[in-house]
Amino acid sequence: MAYPYQIQSLEEYKTAYQKSVEDPEGFWAGVASDFQWRKGWDKVLEWNFKEPKVEWFINGKLNITENCIDRHLQELGDKPAIIWEPNNPEDRVRVVTYNRLHKRVCQVAQMLRNNGVKKGDRVCIYMGMVPELVYAVLGCARIGAIHSVVFGGFSAQSIADRLEDAKAEFIITADGAFRGEKVIPLKNVIDDALIGNKTVKKVIVYTRTRIPVSMFKGRDIWWEDEMEYAETQVEKEGVVSFPAEEMDAEDPLFILYTSGSTGKPKGVVHTCGGYMVWTAYTFVNTFQYKRGEVFFCTADIGWITGHSYIVYGPLAAGATEVMFEGIPTWPDAGRFWDIVDKHKVNILYTAPTAIRSLMGFGLKPLEGKDLSSLKVLGTVGEPINEEAWNWYDEHIGKKKCPIVDTWWQTETGGILITNLAGVTPAKPSWATLPMPGVQPVLVDENGKEIEGSPASGNLCIKAPWPSILRTTYGDHERCRQTYFSAYENLYFTGDGALRDEEGNYRITGRVDDVLNVSGHRIGTAEVENAINMHSDVVESAVVGYPHDIKGQGIYAYVICSHIRGSEEETRKNILQTVSRIIGPIAKPDKIQFVPGLPKTRSGKIMRRILRKIAEGESNFGDTTTLLDPGVVEEIAKGKL
Numbered sequence: 001m002a003y004p005y006q007i008q009s010l011e012e013y014k015t016a017y018q019k020s021v022e023d024p025e026g027f028w029a030g031v032a033s034d035f036q037w038r039k040g041w042d043k044v045l046e047w048n049f050k051e052p053k054v055e056w057f058i059n060g061k062l063n064i065t066e067n068c069i070d071r072h073l074q075e076l077g078d079k080p081a082i083i084w085e086p087n088n089p090e091d092r093v094r095v096v097t098y099n100r101l102h103k104r105v106c107q108v109a110q111m112l113r114n115n116g117v118k119k120g121d122r123v124c125i126y127m128g129m130v131p132e133l134v135y136a137v138l139g140c141a142r143i144g145a146i147h148s149v150v151f152g153g154f155s156a157q158s159i160a161d162r163l164e165d166a167k168a169e170f171i172i173t174a175d176g177a178f179r180g181e182k183v184i185p186l187k188n189v190i191d192d193a194l195i196g197n198k199t200v201k202k203v204i205v206y207t208r209t210r211i212p213v214s215m216f217k218g219r220d221i222w223w224e225d226e227m228e229y230a231e232t233q234v235e236k237e238g239v240v241s242f243p244a245e246e247m248d249a250e251d252p253l254f255i256l257y258t259s260g261s262t263g264k265p266k267g268v269v270h271t272c273g274g275y276m277v278w279t280a281y282t283f284v285n286t287f288q289y290k291r292g293e294v295f296f297c298t299a300d301i302g303w304i305t306g307h308s309y310i311v312y313g314p315l316a317a318g319a320t321e322v323m324f325e326g327i328p329t330w331p332d333a334g335r336f337w338d339i340v341d342k343h344k345v346n347i348l349y350t351a352p353t354a355i356r357s358l359m360g361f362g363l364k365p366l367e368g369k370d371l372s373s374l375k376v377l378g379t380v381g382e383p384i385n386e387e388a389w390n391w392y393d394e395h396i397g398k399k400k401c402p403i404v405d406t407w408w409q410t411e412t413g414g415i416l417i418t419n420l421a422g423v424t425p426a427k428p429s430w431a432t433l434p435m436p437g438v439q440p441v442l443v444d445e446n447g448k449e450i451e452g453s454p455a456s457g458n459l460c461i462k463a464p465w466p467s468i469l470r471t472t473y474g475d476h477e478r479c480r481q482t483y484f485s486a487y488e489n490l491y492f493t494g495d496g497a498l499r500d501e502e503g504n505y506r507i508t509g510r511v512d513d514v515l516n517v518s519g520h521r522i523g524t525a526e527v528e529n530a531i532n533m534h535s536d537v538v539e540s541a542v543v544g545y546p547h548d549i550k551g552q553g554i555y556a557y558v559i560c561s562h563i564r565g566s567e568e569e570t571r572k573n574i575l576q577t578v579s580r581i582i583g584p585i586a587k588p589d590k591i592q593f594v595p596g597l598p599k600t601r602s603g604k605i606m607r608r609i610l611r612k613i614a615e616g617e618s619n620f621g622d623t624t625t626l627l628d629p630g631v632v633e634e635i636a637k638g639k640l
């Protein structure tokens with residue numbers, strides 16, 4: 001069954017696109033009418049990119065969980081919403097039907113209410129990939145609490161910063177999380193994050209790994225006990241109910257922290273109405289999802305991809321999806337293919353870094369795996385090189401599955417540029433065409449729009465789509481500065497792009513000081529700050545360099561006051577420091593000790609030169625403006 005707003009041919013795409021540009025309000029009113037609103041909107045859109053102020057579906061009232069769950073119950077109540085594949089393939093698969101999801105989300109909502117959580121309160125969620133994470137997220141949304149999910153790979157310090165920024169009063173976590181052979185001690189990390197914290201009142205702990213945890217009286221409570229009690233409140237004579245909070249379309253739904261070019265992550269804020277419409281619309285159209293198909297997004301819910309294409313988009317569309325707790329290489333590098341085979345996955349959505357890493361294991365892990373259920377493949381998070389694209393096409397899709405290369409960002413809430421599977425043409429390593437409602441432009445350094453094609457420039461968007469970020473939490477000026485001040489009346493993405501004669505876009509990567517390591521966004525300034533925390537470090541500079549699997553690796557140039565013990569020891573200590581401050585995901589791949597850094601006379605580090613050294617280039621361009629040009633040669637000599 002197709003959805004009313006599903007685009008099914010190139011012609012339909014062109015018509016929809018044109019209408020979305022000429023009459024955005026009419027177009028989005030049409031799409032939004034397919035959702036359940038407690039009260040309709042007075043006006044579809046008001047905006048200016050100056051302040052910025054963007055409002056969609058003004059005065060519309062809804063609750064996103066009624067759209068993701070309740071409205072499906074009659075038709076899909078017994079159908080699986082989530083098929084959960086545990087870390088250990090020998091363990092039991094859990095199938096969560098829409099009825100079960102409804103019950104659990106009602107219980108979580110009740111549990112949160114029992115513990116004093118109210119609409120607008122911030123709840124930090126730090127869990128592994130278990131169904132309870134989805135219940136927690138949706139339970140917050142049901143009572144109108146603002147969730148802030150933090151990826152399990154972030155350190156206590158990172159969590160502490162996020163808790164403070166969001167002034168979160170509640171945390172939902174687990175004792176631990178299984179990831180391959182490792183057990184991540186989540187609750188211990190939370191305990192460290194809470195040292196000195198003054199806002200958090202309650203920590204709810206779900207039992208997953210049964211590793212020892214300390215439970216503090218008056219603060220820490222067990223998920224199981226609370227849920228059991230909540231069950232008696234939400235279920236009466238076999239009927240489950242917990243009335244969802246009525247939310248304004250523009251009420252915040254969640255905060256998700258992401259790195260920028262400054263040292264401090266920003267809390268990107270998305271709201272209820274526009275985000276719901278966009279994630280469902282893009283899910284259905286990009287992947288050409290049809291009712292009953294099995295969708296598998298391999299992302300973690302700690303990132304935006306998991307928010308939009310595990311939690312909200314697919315569930316708003318009443319989809320069936322696989323959720324995976326583990327990692328692609330455990331117990332062996334055939335795990336994704338086992339899952340596709342076992343659960344008859346129709347649509348697989350993963351990251352280029354995963355494809356490149358699995359490519360490295362050759363074709364053996366594919367032997368004996370039946371991948372014939374696959375119809376559509378997707379990638380996200382970073383540019384996909386042609387080699388990886390071709391491997392994915394040939395060995396996974398068997399040249400029968402369209403590949404969608406979806407470009408978007410935490411700030412955009414959902415996919416902005418992509419081909420629509422089997423509907424609009426694919427072009428290897430090109431994201432191709434904008435979604436209806438998205439008006440990309442390329443600008444030069446002076447902010448002048450580059451017309452005509454082919455062209456290359458900085459990628460901006462001219463007008464708001466329903467799920468554009470509304471603000472950065474607690475600091476609207478920062479939002480304006482970061483995204484809306486570089487070019488007048490444009491949203492600046494931070495990415496560079498090419499455009500061909502047909503209007504296809506190819507994203508070439510970040511043009512700011514943000515790295516993309518294995519599809520994870522990391523700010524160079526953040527890593528530098530962390531390195532500089534090490535007691536022997538005087539100064540550091542971090543750049544990205546091409547990495548076969550990660551896309552980009554982290555290269556750090558470090559000046560030390562002295563080296564205690566061996567260089568190797570100091571390197572390890574620096575890595576440990578970065579792990580503590582940000583998390584293991586930000587650990588540099590290479591650390592080179594240098595006597596100085598190339599600086600201009602005004603003291604600015606010339607990263608351009610450092611990037612070239614890290615890339616192994618020998619032509620550094622003009623170095624005459626440097627304070628000490630000699631240092632460049634010296635650094636180049638010591639390149640790792």
Ligand code: PRX
Pocket residue numbers: 258304305379380381382383384405406407408409410411431493494495507508509510516519520521
């Ligand atoms: O540089 C772009 C890259 O990832 C950045 C956004 O990162 P994040 O907010 O963590 O969201 C990742 C998942 C949506 C972008 O600025 N990026 C994302 N998708 C692509 C991409 N680069 C090239 N091609 C893509 N398909």
